[in-house]
Amino acid sequence: MEGFTHLIPFAAAHEVLRQGRRHLTLVRMTPDLIYDQLIGMGAADRLIFSWGGNPGVGSLHRLRDAVENGWPQPLLLEEHSHAAMANAYEAGAANLPFAVFRGYIGVDLPKVNPRIRSVECPFTGERLAAVPAIRPDVTIIHAQRADREGNVLLDGIVGVQKQAVLAAARAIVTVEEIVDRLDAPGLNAVVLPSWTITAIAAVPGGAFPSYAQGYYRRANGFYTQWDEISRDRERFRTWVTQNVLQQGPDAFRAYSPRAR
Amino acid sequence: MDQAPAGSWTANEMMTIVAARALVSRDVCFVGIGAPSAACNLARLTHAPGITLIYESGTIGARPTVLPLSIGDGELCETALATVSVPEMFRYWLQGGRITVGFLSGAQMDRYANLNTTVVGPYEHPKVRLPGGGGAPEIAACCQQVFITIPMSQRTFVERLPFITSLGHGTGQGSREALGLTTRGPTRIMTDLCVLAPEPGTCELVVTSLHPGVTREAALAACGWPLRFSDRLATTAEPTAQELQVLRDLQTRSATAHRDAH
Numbered sequence: 001m002e003g004f005t006h007l008i009p010f011a012a013a014h015e016v017l018r019q020g021r022r023h024l025t026l027v028r029m030t031p032d033l034i035y036d037q038l039i040g041m042g043a044a045d046r047l048i049f050s051w052g053g054n055p056g057v058g059s060l061h062r063l064r065d066a067v068e069n070g071w072p073q074p075l076l077l078e079e080h081s082h083a084a085m086a087n088a089y090e091a092g093a094a095n096l097p098f099a100v101f102r103g104y105i106g107v108d109l110p111k112v113n114p115r116i117r118s119v120e121c122p123f124t125g126e127r128l129a130a131v132p133a134i135r136p137d138v139t140i141i142h143a144q145r146a147d148r149e150g151n152v153l154l155d156g157i158v159g160v161q162k163q164a165v166l167a168a169a170r171a172i173v174t175v176e177e178i179v180d181r182l183d184a185p186g187l188n189a190v191v192l193p194s195w196t197i198t199a200i201a202a203v204p205g206g207a208f209p210s211y212a213q214g215y216y217r218r219a220n221g222f223y224t225q226w227d228e229i230s231r232d233r234e235r236f237r238t239w240v241t242q243n244v245l246q247q248g249p250d251a252f253r254a255y256s257p258r259a260r
Numbered sequence: 261m262d263q264a265p266a267g268s269w270t271a272n273e274m275m276t277i278v279a280a281r282a283l284v285s286r287d288v289c290f291v292g293i294g295a296p297s298a299a300c301n302l303a304r305l306t307h308a309p310g311i312t313l314i315y316e317s318g319t320i321g322a323r324p325t326v327l328p329l330s331i332g333d334g335e336l337c338e339t340a341l342a343t344v345s346v347p348e349m350f351r352y353w354l355q356g357g358r359i360t361v362g363f364l365s366g367a368q369m370d371r372y373a374n375l376n377t378t379v380v381g382p383y384e385h386p387k388v389r390l391p392g393g394g395g396a397p398e399i400a401a402c403c404q405q406v407f408i409t410i411p412m413s414q415r416t417f418v419e420r421l422p423f424i425t426s427l428g429h430g431t432g433q434g435s436r437e438a439l440g441l442t443t444r445g446p447t448r449i450m451t452d453l454c455v456l457a458p459e460p461g462t463c464e465l466v467v468t469s470l471h472p473g474v475t476r477e478a479a480l481a482a483c484g485w486p487l488r489f490s491d492r493l494a495t496t497a498e499p500t501a502q503e504l505q506v507l508r509d510l511q512t513r514s515a516t517a518h519r520d521a522h
Binding site for chain 1: 293294316317318319328329330331332333334336337338342343344345346347349350351354355378383384386387388389390391392393394395396397398401402423424425426427430435436439440441517518519
């Protein structure tokens with residue numbers, strides 16, 4: 001489930017929780033609140049990530065509780081830097097076995113992550129960092145819109161979503177709306193052809209409390225509130241029960257000004 | 261320029277202002293979130309209007325009216341000259357050597373300006389699990405130089421880091437070169453008490469300037485290693501009325517915007 005602050009697939013993550021999926025390996029550069037929720041509910045065995053905080057606020061308390069105290073279950077970490085994961089997604093999309101880049105120089109992560117290795121440039125002899133390509137079984141993203149043929153458009157901060165979709169065996173996309181014509185704007189639109197996508201669901205508001213450029217803004221206030229909600233195990237569970245397990249995808253409609 | 265009345269500013273404001281002063285208009289600056297972002301935008305709104313601010317979300321030349329809460333707030337993209345994908349940001353722009361200054365913060369720092377944002381305690385069983393490196397390991401290696409802004413205390417300025425998340429000057433003079441790096445690494449550290457810089461010849465951080473009203477003893481007491489002072493120790497210039505006004509306006513606007521974000 002990717003989305004670099006923008007277009008984070010909250011509605012899809014909540015559906016994964018409702019379906020009671022367990023033993024997941026979660027992959028994401030910035031786990032953000034959705035992985036805090038999945039980890040806190042015990043849905044994940046393993047996390048591959050590069051920055052696990054609540055942006056601008058502080059800790060992800062459920063992630064911390066899992067790592068520090070094994071609650072509700074232990075979580076195996078495979079930790080990278082952003083550059084490594086961005087390169088690893090790109091390698092996955094390019095159907096390469098690994099990514100090569102100039103990184104991890106003089107730092108400790110390679111000592112604790114055996115999947116960070118190095119290769120020698122065959123032309124110059126330079127040692128370069130190597131990490132395995134990321135090839136998810138399934139990538140889930142949220143996008144602004146799809147047309148009736150299933151072509152998908154996202155724009156604004158596009159993160160690594162294109163790479164994550166093309167690296168995956170299957171891709172599921174939730175969108176703000178389904179339209180007759182995509183009408184790609186002049187910004188930096190990414191268009192994913194329908195044949196790169198496995199399934200599309202229209203879920204207006206589905207990125208809340210992150211945002212969908214051109215539809216609604218980031219609810220920074222909720223990110224701040226999450227710090228308190230997630231700090232306490234019981235309060236967290238009550239929140240998830242009331243706001244995820246006892247709800248459906250339509251609950252997100254309230255956050256989309258256009259769908260309301 | 262008018263000085264603000266003495267004592268009318270906080271140590272945190274002083275830290276942000278002195279950090280902003282380190283930047284110049286021609287800089288292309290990779291901005292870390294939090295304190296670095298405040299300093300970078302203060303510089304842009306005062307003496308460095310031409311500065312290019314780059315956030316790791318892919319926004320190049322962002323000119324936000326309020327401080328973003330995250331590195332990917334929508335306003336960064338709306339005001340940017342261009343927005344690129346995250347792989348492009350790290351491959352072409354950072355690794356490509358296009359960035360003059362990387363502006364970082366951290367939870368802990370040692371005397372050679374190595375930073376820890378990963379764990380306190382052993383990695384496998386951490387006492388405190390911190391967010392991790394994010395972009396920092398490669399920012400610290402690839403930018404032409406690095407500025408760090410970090411509040412000073414026994415907890416943050418430590419004798420020995422439990423984990424090196426991003427490289428400063430390693431174990432001292434020559435460490436970066438031995439690893440094949442040609443970039444300068446950390447050149448200036450801006451704290452709430454003083455400014456530090458690597459000492460020529462050893463790369464150990466020494467205090468180059470104490471903020472107004474801060475004593476040597478106060479700086480020593482807030483440092484976990486036997487802190488040394490430059491032979492040419494200066495006193496930091498006080499905040500100007502304009503610097504304080506612009507910073508406070510920016511922070512008020514930001515707080516209001518984040519409160520009614522929805």
